[in-house]
Amino acid sequence: MGIFSKNKNTIRVTIDLSPEAIEKRKQEKQEELKNRWKYTEPQIEYYYSDGTPSYKTDWVNGSEREQIGFLSIKNYSKNKKYCLVIVKSNDYAYNVAVVNVEKQVVLFRLKLDEPSNGTVSNEGVSVVVESKGKGDQIVILEKNGDVKFSKRHNYLINHTPFEFIENETKFMYETCTNYKKFKIDV
Numbered sequence: 001m002g003i004f005s006k007n008k009n010t011i012r013v014t015i016d017l018s019p020e021a022i023e024k025r026k027q028e029k030q031e032e033l034k035n036r037w038k039y040t041e042p043q044i045e046y047y048y049s050d051g052t053p054s055y056k057t058d059w060v061n062g063s064e065r066e067q068i069g070f071l072s073i074k075n076y077s078k079n080k081k082y083c084l085v086i087v088k089s090n091d092y093a094y095n096v097a098v099v100n101v102e103k104q105v106v107l108f109r110l111k112l113d114e115p116s117n118g119t120v121s122n123e124g125v126s127v128v129v130e131s132k133g134k135g136d137q138i139v140i141l142e143k144n145g146d147v148k149f150s151k152r153h154n155y156l157i158n159h160t161p162f163e164f165i166e167n168e169t170k171f172m173y174e175t176c177t178n179y180k181k182f183k184i185d186v
Contacts, residue, residue: 033063037101039080060085067106068097076101077120084120086128098126098143108145113137117157121168129157138173 042055058074065071072087083099094109098120107124114131124143129136136157140149155175162173 029063032061036061036063036067036104037074037083037099039076039083039101064099068099068109069094070097075119077122077124079122081122082107082120082124084118084126084128086115086118088114088116090114096126096128096141098124098141098145100124107143108141110141110145112139117162119162119164121164123168125168127162127164127171127173136175140171 040058042058044053045056046054048054060068060071060074064074068085070085070087070089070092072085075084075086076082077084081101083101085097085099087095089095090111090113092111094111096112096115096118097109098107099105100107112128112130116129116131116136118126118128120126125148126141128139128141130139132152135152135154137150137152138157139147142148153175157173157175164170165172
């Protein structure tokens with residue numbers, strides 16, 4: 001076979017252009033807009049062989065993507081009033097966004113250097129981890145996107161504990177290798 005061999009990995013797409021199908025898609029779009037940024041309870045997608053459940057992820061939908069400029073998984077505050085979305089890439093104009101869920105308004109979008117993890121408080125304060133080669137940097141962002149605090153570590157930051165504590169007045173996280181726990185007043 002030469003370089004012009006037949007590609008067997010094709011996907012055939014058929015689009016229904018009937019008036020009924022177009023009307024159905026319009027209704028689905030209206031429903032999507034109405035439920036934009038709405039929190040939905042996690043649903044079990046399947047079980048692993050050891051019995052552990054795997055949950056469906058809550059991905060940004062099309063109308064949400066138009067607002068923030070990228071596709072990724074939504075992370076909600078405990079009270080479900082704020083949503084943090086992080087894409088682990090530098091290929092977009094923005095890779096971090098925080099949304100006020102009740103008002104369906106993007107509070108801020110910004111670009112950080114390789115964000116890898118994050119969480120948002122009940123007051124809209126966000127904590128994001130930036131990958132910095134052999135270490136990580138913790139960045140705490142105000143509700144408007146201004147940097148409130150940042151600290152670079154020569155170690156990677158664990159995903160647990162990685163949480164707001166003491167009525168969300170402090171944030172706790174731990175670094176790998178030396179396993180030091182840090183508490184930061186927020």
